[in-house]
Amino acid sequence: MTRISRTPQWLYGWLLLLPSAVLLIAFTHYPIVRTLYNSFFTTPRGRIPARFIGLENYQALLHDEIFLRVLVNNFLFALGTIPASVGLALLMAVWVNGTLPGRALARTSFFTPTVLPMVAVANIWLFFYTPQVGILEKMLAPFGIHGVNWLGDPSTVLWCLAVMAVWKEAGFFMIFYLAALQGVPPDLTEAARIEGAGRWYCFRRITWPLLMPTTIFVLLNATINCFKLVDHLFIMTKGGPDNASSLLLYYIYETAFAYWDTAYASTLTVVLLGLLALTALVQFLYLERRAHYR
Amino acid sequence: MNDRITRILETLACWTLALLWAGPLLFALWAAFHGQEYLTRLDPTAPLTLDNFAQAWATAPFARYYLNTLAYTLCTLAGQFVLCTLAAYAFARFRFPGRDVAFMLVLVQLMIMPDQLIVENYQIMSALGLVDTIAGISLPYVASAFGIFLLRQTFKQVPVELEEAALVEGASRLQVLTKVYIPLGRPTYLAYGLVSVSYHWNNFLWPIVITNSVTTRPLTVGLAIFGAPESGVHFPIISAGTLIAVAPLLLAFLLFQRQFVQSFMRAGIK
Numbered sequence: 001m002t003r004i005s006r007t008p009q010w011l012y013g014w015l016l017l018l019p020s021a022v023l024l025i026a027f028t029h030y031p032i033v034r035t036l037y038n039s040f041f042t043t044p045r046g047r048i049p050a051r052f053i054g055l056e057n058y059q060a061l062l063h064d065e066i067f068l069r070v071l072v073n074n075f076l077f078a079l080g081t082i083p084a085s086v087g088l089a090l091l092m093a094v095w096v097n098g099t100l101p102g103r104a105l106a107r108t109s110f111f112t113p114t115v116l117p118m119v120a121v122a123n124i125w126l127f128f129y130t131p132q133v134g135i136l137e138k139m140l141a142p143f144g145i146h147g148v149n150w151l152g153d154p155s156t157v158l159w160c161l162a163v164m165a166v167w168k169e170a171g172f173f174m175i176f177y178l179a180a181l182q183g184v185p186p187d188l189t190e191a192a193r194i195e196g197a198g199r200w201y202c203f204r205r206i207t208w209p210l211l212m213p214t215t216i217f218v219l220l221n222a223t224i225n226c227f228k229l230v231d232h233l234f235i236m237t238k239g240g241p242d243n244a245s246s247l248l249l250y251y252i253y254e255t256a257f258a259y260w261d262t263a264y265a266s267t268l269t270v271v272l273l274g275l276l277a278l279t280a281l282v283q284f285l286y287l288e289r290r291a292h293y294r
Numbered sequence: 295m296n297d298r299i300t301r302i303l304e305t306l307a308c309w310t311l312a313l314l315w316a317g318p319l320l321f322a323l324w325a326a327f328h329g330q331e332y333l334t335r336l337d338p339t340a341p342l343t344l345d346n347f348a349q350a351w352a353t354a355p356f357a358r359y360y361l362n363t364l365a366y367t368l369c370t371l372a373g374q375f376v377l378c379t380l381a382a383y384a385f386a387r388f389r390f391p392g393r394d395v396a397f398m399l400v401l402v403q404l405m406i407m408p409d410q411l412i413v414e415n416y417q418i419m420s421a422l423g424l425v426d427t428i429a430g431i432s433l434p435y436v437a438s439a440f441g442i443f444l445l446r447q448t449f450k451q452v453p454v455e456l457e458e459a460a461l462v463e464g465a466s467r468l469q470v471l472t473k474v475y476i477p478l479g480r481p482t483y484l485a486y487g488l489v490s491v492s493y494h495w496n497n498f499l500w501p502i503v504i505t506n507s508v509t510t511r512p513l514t515v516g517l518a519i520f521g522a523p524e525s526g527v528h529f530p531i532i533s534a535g536t537l538i539a540v541a542p543l544l545l546a547f548l549l550f551q552r553q554f555v556q557s558f559m560r561a562g563i564k
Contacts (some may be wrong), residue, residue, distance in 0.1 A: 012467060013388030017396065020381035023437035028403045031414035038414070088311075095308040102305070106312035108548070111555060112319060115547045117496035119514045120536045123521040124322045127529045135321070138334055167315065175559045221562070228409060231498040234518055249410065249499075256413040257503060265413045273406055280405045 032273065038266040050263065057267040067268065069243050070251045073158060077247060078226040080162030081169070086218050088170040090211070093177030094203075110171035118168065118231035125164045126151075126236050151237055154244035161236065161245055165229060173218045180214040181207070220283050227275060248272055326533040333530060346534035350520070353527065355508050356538050359516035366431045366501070366512050367494045373436035374490060375483065381437070382445030383471055387457065400439045408434035412503045419504060430504045431512070435494065441486055444561070448482040449475050485557035492554075495543050513539040 007015075039057050041050040061067050096107045113121065128135045129150040137146060150160045189202045197205075230250040233239050239246030239254065246254075249272060256265035325333055326347065332340040350356070384390075385397055408415055415434055416425070424430035452475055460470045476483075498514040505511045511519075517539045521532045547554050 009388055010390035013384045013390035013393065016380040016384035016388070020377045020400070020437040020442060021396070023377070023433065024400060024403060024439070026418065027408055027415055027434035027437075028406065028411070029399065031408075031411040031418065032402075032406060034414045034417075035411065092311070095304070095311075100301075100305050100308050102309060102312075106308055107555075108551060109312040109316040111551075112544070112547070113315065114558065115492055115496075115543055115554065116319070116540055117498065117514050117517075119496075119498050119518050119521075120540045121318070123517065123532050123536045124318050126521075127325075127532075128318070133334070135334065167318070171315065172558065172562075175555055176562055179559050224405075228407075231514075234498075234502065235521060252413065253499070253503070256416070262413055262417070269410065269413055272410055276405055276410065 035266045035269045035273065038263050039270050041263050043261050043263040057264055060264065061267060061271070066243050066246070066251060070246045070248045073243075073245065074226060074247050076158055077162055077165070078223060080159055081165045081226060082219065082222045084162075085166045085170045086173055086215070086222060088166065089173035089218065090177050090215075092170060092174040093181055096174070097178055097181045107174075110174055112171065113168045114172040116168075118229065119235060121164065121168055122232035122235040125232075129160055129236075151245075152241055154241055157237060157241065157245040161232060164232065169222070169225065173222065176214050176218055177211065180211050184210050216286055220279055223279050224276065227272060248275075322533040322536060325530045326537050328530065330528055330530050346530045347538065350531050350535035350538060353531065354516055354520040354535065356513070356516065356535070358508055359511060359513045359539075362428065362510055363495060363512040363514075365428050367491055369428060370432045370435050370494050371487060371490050373432065374438050374441050375487075377437050378441030378445050378486075379471070379476065381442045382449055383475060385442065385446045386449035386452075387454075400442055403437075403439035404443065409497075409499050412500060415500070416503055425504060426506050426510050428510060431501050431510065434500065438490070440561070441490070444482055444486050445479060448479045452478050482560075484553065485560045488554055488557040489561040492543060492558075 038050070040054060041052055044050040092106075092110045096103050096110070100106075131137060131147070131149045131152070134150075136150060137148070140146065140148075148156065151157050184207055188206050192202045192206060193199075227247075227249060230247050230253070233245060233247065233250045237245045239250050243251075248268065252265050252268045252272065255261050255268060324336065327342050327344075328340050329343055329345070381400070385393065385400075411434075419425050419430045419433075422430075424433070456474050457470050460474055461467075465473065496514060497512070498518070501512050502515045502518065505515060508516075517535060520527065520535050527535075
């Protein structure tokens, strides 16, 4: 092979890689390093240059009530969306994979929210939650529940947004379960059924364990998505009322582009990147462990 | 007997859930095609109207937003196809010092996307003079770890003998790439293309950071400005605007559902 091409292999390899490498370094690696670097400085303002302040930005984090609030919100948002969307995804997949009439239509219906932009979803759902004229108000009126300002009340807003996120994401996770279910050998469950095992028993003892890798995969993806999903906040609440619905990435946006405190925004980004890296580490360790089993 | 009852109950439950999932979009369709007075009065005899679409179209420069989204989405896709193909070929078929380290560094972008690096990337774009340009929206996504990864997997499955035969017959490396690898990778390009177009058509956070004028703003950002509560636009018109923005992707999905679902599945599992 080397005899045929005049350019040495190593050079050819690097040349092919070069365009991607330049862009990846410029817009992924360099920004990551810069984020870390800038988090040790003050924000340059006008003619005043950035000044090294060591860990002061990080100390400020610990006393920043909004930061602590958005972290808790992110955690609650994860708690409100992940189990529900993963559970529903599994239920949807089992139904769509079965023999129920109308399952093709159901699959379309479940998956459609995945191809809609979050901004469009937020526009529609905003109307559901509108006080007085919204759909939720009309639907709950017969039950004597009315006058609730769903998105204006700090105690309900995050859960309302979580419900919407579950609606948006469950269908996406469904397809992974669907793929996994199609890989479950049917003779396994058939054999158990002949032995007289109930459907629930079959599911619990055969299907569920076989779906475990998919469940882990979907759970990790759902966790990562919780940190990335903020588009709806721009439309529905702007993080309010009183930061009750704000999430970390939205707070980063506000800090950088509304308050123009870029150094502090970098510090917040370091926390976000740390959380994402942690999730990736869990994924990696899990995959390692699985490799040993084989 | 017991089985039949369970089956009926299950069917009903499945249909209820499906209806719940279709509900919001169906409702937006209803609102967009009816007058304000029928908004919460679901009367099947209500007259249909296109007024809301006309008003939405007149309120915001949707035609321009369409153009911007198309330019941004297609430029990104074209760039991704070229760059990812080259890089994937390098990783799949060449030995060079630092290859494995370079591949690990590429994979970093699977976890940390430009969407999380908005603060620094804005400053970098600003230094490059690319704020508020289509190139500025596009560039951070062009070298895509995900595309490189998918295509590398595909190229690795191509038998080396095919490449060697072509080389012996005097084909250059680039000819091998365009005549052997790219045609064999067609299903991967389709899957990756669908995922990429869906992602960028719907992308919002980076575009809202980097654009600030009508000439660059994509549909999602335009829609956010148009639909913001403080704009005071009525819901039927917002619905119409929302449908205008999502229609191409939604229709494509409904027509090519199987390809979409399979692409997302392949893309997710990797």
